[in-house]
Amino acid sequence: MxxxxxxxxxxxxxxxxxxxGQDGRDGCYLVRNSDSVEGVYCLCVLCQGYVYTYRIHKDDAGSWAAETSPGVQKRYFRQIKNLIAAFQKPGQGIAMPLLYPVTLEFNVYSATQTESHKARETAPCMGNHTMYEQGRVGRCFPSRTHSFCSKQSCCRET
Structure with missing residues (x-):
């Protein structure tokens, strides 16, 4: 995930x-952890000003499924990306197709930009760092401004 x-x-x-709501487009979506059920995720999609939430989970066989509208047959997918691709089409039992992914923007600072990973208001990235956060690796982009840093994230010069 x-x-x-x-x-x-x-x-x-x-x-x-x-x-x-910040994105504001009908069909924008994201995935987050469920607040109430351990090990379950929520697929959230914006439709006409309302956020519709569908639980998604991985079963014992390793397949992904989503709880959709009553009467819609549950479908199973080997990978979460396949589930999302299926729900990008109309008529899949959710409020509207998944159209606009709301991606998590990495908020990154280098050791020269902060002391002990404390946040600064803004810090321009020069594009010469690789970002490490919660097991993810990504590339910082030149001229992009990052506005937050947590103790879980840091940059290392490449």
């Missing part, structure tokens, strides 16, 4: 809704 660009982690319902 951590390698999925739309996975935002344990952000909670309210923060998930805020992020979708």
């Amino acid at each position: 951590e390698n999925l660009a739309v996975y935002h982690g344990p952000i909670g319902k309210e923060e998930g809704e805020r992020r979708l």
Whole structure:
């Protein structure tokens, strides 16, 4: 799940809704951890100002499934990305197709930009760092400004 660009982690319902509302487009979506059920995730999609949430989980056989509208046959997928691809089409038992991924933007600082990973208001990335965060590896992009840093993330010069 951590390698999925739309996975935002344990952000909670309210923060998930805020992020979708910030995007504002019908069909924008993200995946987050469920607040109430351990090991279950939520696929959240914005439709006409409302956020619809569908639980997704991996079964004992390793297949992914989503809880959709009543009467819609449950489908199983080997990979989460295949589940998301299926729900990008109309008529799949969710409020509307998944159209616009709301990706998690990595907020990164280098050791020269912060002391002990404390946040600064803004810090431009020069594009010469590789980002490491919660098991993910990504490349920083030149001229991009990052506005937050947590103790879980850091940059290393490449």
